[in-house]
Amino acid sequence: MQFPDNLKYTKDHEWVKIDGATGTIGITEYAQGELGDVVFVELPKPGTVVGQGKTFGTIEAVKAVSDLYAPLSGEVIEVNPALAANPETVNKDPYGAGWMVKVRMTQASEAGALLDSAAYRALIGK
């Protein structure tokens, strides 16, 4: 199982890739594996303001539904258009084509509260 070092993680199994003021958000390989086949991802519209640790969407898999929690506060500037027709992309490529939203970060200091790859691995015992 892969947990790239250039990403930050939450205890709720989201990842975020920080490029300047933009954060790209998805769920981890561990999370997609635990959920199983994803059939629907409900995401906010661009312009929506999300808060760190607050729900920003839901993910439906065949066996379970789960909330998605924002790793960082900010405004949604882009939503992955591919997930509406092909939600299984989250299973196949969770860190790449399966990304969910891009957020313009409003609180750069919040990143300090996130986990690095090693801490996330320790959390899930992998």
Place this chain on the structure above:
Amino acid sequence: MKQTAFNAIHRALGAKMVEFGGFEMPVQYRGIMEEHAAVRTGVGVFDVSHMGEFEVRGPGALSYLQRVTVNDVSKLSDGKVQYSAMPNDRGGIVDDLLVYHCGDRYMLVVNAANIAKDFAWLKSQLPADAELRDISDSLSLLAVQGPKSRETLQTLTDVPLTDIPYYHFRRGTIAGHEAVISRTGYTGELGFELYIDSSEHTGKEVWDAVFAAGAKHGIRPVGLGARDTLRLEMGFMLYGNDIDDTTTTLQAGLGWITKPAKGDFIAKAVVEREKANGVPRRLVGLTLPEKNIARHGYPIVEGDKEVGVVTSGTFSPTLQRSVAMGYVPPAMSPVGSVVSVLIRGKAVPATVAALPFVKGTATQ
């Protein structure tokens, strides 16, 4: 937690294991969607050894089974199988089950989670001239299901499988091991269930032979996850979800297995009353326009009022849409009626649909 004879095989295949009905069972191997598709288009194999089996013998066996089940057991002859339900004294369902007529005795196949409850109930109703025995631990059960199941299994047995009609069985051998070969299943597809002895040795030999024979058809092991999506597309009941001790067979749409004309049986008066006065609620199929899944326990509402409940729901891999079953008031039960399901606080419209949602090859 109990294990089946195939536990080591499931682990070696990398299955995700979960507790189900007191057993450690595979919920999926590579993914529900892929396993579902294998059964609808090719062939898949399920370890369903967690199911319970009871044997009923003795001169009073038939009249006993007539009293404790709702279907007409006198219609069975050697080699036939019947879907039925055991009513409790309030007309609720103790369990749904299969009844096999095995010549000098009957075999009942019950849900894993209910083995102890069913046995205690059946024992409490047992007359002096019938015997009841729990033979669950002596049998393994593999379900081989899908349009290619007959071709796959025919290479492993001398029994002409085209001669076994739906809901019939034959005794024979599979890969050299004695088996009851039953044309039954929980998927809606052409399929067979193989009752074999519960040794790990027999299990492994039969499993390996079936997978070798099915290789050219893309045979796959299938877990409980796809077993649920497959049965739900067919509108088949899952005990504990769609039916339980408080639901009657008529409420659940199981009037077709409820035969009051056969004579007396437990809670027959409840059946007659519901036939005369109508049922207070009815289990229906539902399709949803959105991809949110309406899950077990979600309320069905009319305005602010809860009028029903979702009993099972999933994303149908075949239809690529959200489907469910649930109880609604009779006035909302006609096909085409629109009801509201409360999905995580949001009212979503759902349309009452005819069951099954999907047509299978089971009777072909």
